[in-house]
Amino acid sequence: MEGQQEIIAQLEANIEQLLERYEFLQKENEILSNSNFQLQQSQKGLQDEITFYKEELQLLKVAKTLEGSEGYKTDTKAKIDFLVAEIDKCIHELNT
Incomplete structure (x- = not known):
């Protein structure tokens, strides 16, 4: 009988420890x-x-490109002229 009470007491202690650990x-x-x-x-x-x-x-890069430096002004102007010509072609095709 005494052995069973010890086992029950130990089980209760283990359950209590498990519950505390679970809450933690x-x-x-x-x-x-x-x-x-967060x-x-x-x-x-x-x-x-x-x-x-x-x-x-990206906007700064575009602005810098459009601003152009001395060496790149001709290239920048050529790019703009090309883009304007392409837009004109598109408008012409839409109108026909």
Whole structure:
């Protein structure tokens, strides 16, 4: 009888430890989930910022190309003339 009571007492102690560990792990999981969500939001914000700056860089490159330096002014003018001619062709084809 005494051996059974010891086994029951040990089982109760083990169950109590398991319940405490379960509660601890639940809290830890909640903290990690919140941290993960915050990091995902931060990453999304940084990705949006990267996209914005990539677009800004592209616009600056286009502006710089159109501005042209002394050596590239003729090339830039030729590109613009070519684009205008292509647009004129498209308009002419649409009208016919």
